[in-house]
Amino acid sequence: MIRSKHKFKDIIRAVKDQSIVKGLTHRFYTYPAGFSPKFVSAVIENLTKKGDLVLDPFMGGGTSIVEAMRLGRKAVGVDLNYISFFVSKVKTTVLKSKQRKFIKIWVDELDNKLKKKIILNRFTKKALSLINYKGLGKKEIYRLKLVISGCSIFLKNLKKVKDKKVNNFLKLLILRSMQSSLHNKRPISAFETFRQKIKSNCLDMLYGMNELGANIKNYGKYKAGYNSTLYHKCASKSLSNKNLKNKKTKLIITSPPYPGIHIPYGNWQIHGRRNTSLPYFILGKIHPVNRSTLSFQCHGTKTLNIYFKTLKKIYSSLYKASNKKTLLIQLVAFNKLDGVFERYLKTMEKCGFEEIKLNGKKRIWRNVPRRSWQARHVKGDIPTKKEVLLLHKPNGKVSIN
Numbered sequence: 001m002i003r004s005k006h007k008f009k010d011i012i013r014a015v016k017d018q019s020i021v022k023g024l025t026h027r028f029y030t031y032p033a034g035f036s037p038k039f040v041s042a043v044i045e046n047l048t049k050k051g052d053l054v055l056d057p058f059m060g061g062g063t064s065i066v067e068a069m070r071l072g073r074k075a076v077g078v079d080l081n082y083i084s085f086f087v088s089k090v091k092t093t094v095l096k097s098k099q100r101k102f103i104k105i106w107v108d109e110l111d112n113k114l115k116k117k118i119i120l121n122r123f124t125k126k127a128l129s130l131i132n133y134k135g136l137g138k139k140e141i142y143r144l145k146l147v148i149s150g151c152s153i154f155l156k157n158l159k160k161v162k163d164k165k166v167n168n169f170l171k172l173l174i175l176r177s178m179q180s181s182l183h184n185k186r187p188i189s190a191f192e193t194f195r196q197k198i199k200s201n202c203l204d205m206l207y208g209m210n211e212l213g214a215n216i217k218n219y220g221k222y223k224a225g226y227n228s229t230l231y232h233k234c235a236s237k238s239l240s241n242k243n244l245k246n247k248k249t250k251l252i253i254t255s256p257p258y259p260g261i262h263i264p265y266g267n268w269q270i271h272g273r274r275n276t277s278l279p280y281f282i283l284g285k286i287h288p289v290n291r292s293t294l295s296f297q298c299h300g301t302k303t304l305n306i307y308f309k310t311l312k313k314i315y316s317s318l319y320k321a322s323n324k325k326t327l328l329i330q331l332v333a334f335n336k337l338d339g340v341f342e343r344y345l346k347t348m349e350k351c352g353f354e355e356i357k358l359n360g361k362k363r364i365w366r367n368v369p370r371r372s373w374q375a376r377h378v379k380g381d382i383p384t385k386k387e388v389l390l391l392h393k394p395n396g397k398v399s400i401n
Contacts, residue, residue: 007046008358014042015331015389018369024066024212025091028205029176030183031061031084032263033368035255035331040067043253047327048073052250057235057318060265062088064253065228070215075228076249078235082285083266085232090172092228094213099166100206106170107202110157114198116191118142119149127151127281132274139187140271146191147181151282154198169205175282177201182278183268236317249321252328255387256314259307259344260335304340308347315351319394328353328392333368333385341388353392364389 017038021027026037040063044054050072056064059077065088068075075092079085095103118124127148133141154174161167177197181189189197257263266287267275277287318328334341345355358364368385 010042010046011039011329012358012364012389014039015364016366018367023208024070024215025205025208026061026063026066027208028091028172029061029087030179031087032265033255033258033333034061035063037063037067039331040064040253041071043329044068044071044073044251047329048250053248055249055252055318055321056254057252057314058254058256059088059230060084060255062091062230065092065230066212069228070212072216076231077228078231078233080232080234081266082232082283083279085230086168086283087172087175088230090168092230093165093168094216095165095169095209099163099169100209102163103166103169103202103206106161107173107199110154111195111199113157114150114153114195116146117149118145119152121152123152123155124148127278130278130281131270131276134274136271143188143190144182144270147178147189147194150191150194151178155282169209171283173198173202173205175279176205178282179268179279182270186271188271235314248323249326252318252322252326253330254328255331256311257307258333258335259304259311260340261333304343308343311344312347312351315348315353319352322394324394326394330390330392331366331387332390333387348390348392349395352395354395356391356393358389358391 014036017036019036019038021034021037023037044064044067048054048071051074053074053076054064054068055076055078057078059065059079060081061084062077065075065077069092077088079088124145128145131144136144151174155171158167158170158174161170177194180197180201181194257265264275266277266279268278270276270278280287322328332344334344348355365386365388368387
């Protein structure tokens with residue numbers, strides 16, 4: 001039997017949350033298929049206590065790590081995607097008052113240097129080559145060139161900032177401002193709008209950073225930099241780390257790549273569905289050439305075999321990192337019941353995890369807000385804007401009383 005059923009009622013209520021993400025550092029960057037902070041908070045508060053270890057092997061935008069820090073838990077986050085690692089690192093690195101003050105002054109001074117002028121240098125030429133212009137009008141192309149030129153000026157001045165933590169914060173600021181100006185924007189934002197976004201985003205991020213720092217101080221020894229560890233590598237490799245194996249993982253909370261559903265993790269969509277690896281280029285990184293690297297799959301008949309082979313490897317490592325008190329809770333989307341959802345559950349069982357149903361014999365499904373685009377482009381008998389809440393325990397290791 002599950003102890004304290006009212007705790008799971010809180011989780012079931014929170015999983016259906018449809019509110020817009022806000023607070024702390026959660027709005028620093030929009031990462032696809034992210035968690036609701038209210039859901040993560042409910043899970044951590046109800047299933048762990050202060051000082052417990054929370055693990056997210058697919059940390060994405062770092063929501064679970066931020067919430068674990070806020071609530072005084074130790075956290076370990078893993079992700080193969082460099083954008084995920086970078087975003088999560090900045091979101092969980094609390095800056096000192098002196099550093100925040102420097103950022104505010106730096107951005108104010110930079111505003112005078114941002115001129116409405118197209119600059120054709122090595123950066124802008126390469127950046128523009130990463131974008132598909134087909135179907136874009138002259139006005140859209142002009143706006144695109146101006147925004148990328150502004151980004152070039154920002155990054156050129158950023159090279160003079162030697163403080164690594166401050167530099168990373170500012171780099172994420174330009175990434176967020178570029179994302180909100182280009183990603184899924186019709187029309188592409190005007191230069192003045194982009195310029196204003198840098199200033200408004202900066203103030204919003206500094207406020208969120210200050211809020212996170214204030215929350216962490218309430219938990220004594222569990223301070224920023226001491227209670228979170230992030231790995232930029234495949235989860236199976238990170239989880240085999242001896243230091244992690246020796247830690248007592250109380251809760252594993254995650255949302256893995258969805259089987260049979262390809263999501264362009266990290267890429268932006270320019271003026272519709274024009275995929276671009278521009279965010280990787282802005283961060284000075286190379287985009288993974290193999291499209292299956294981040295989602296465990298590619299389009300084709302063998303995609304599910306690739307997915308489940310990788311999933312089995314990772315969840316077998318998760319089993320080794322768990323103990324008799326560990327709980328695994330996840331949100332996953334599927335496009336088919338037969339052959340996908342059932343196979344997922346069987347893979348979990350093969351890896352040593354036993355499912356626990358929270359609501360009697362029924363599983364909890366939720367509608368994900370603002371994900372209608374997926375439902376239009378993925379075929380199946382389950383709408384892909386739906387996710388299911390799954391709870392597992394290590395099979396044979398624990399009896400939850």
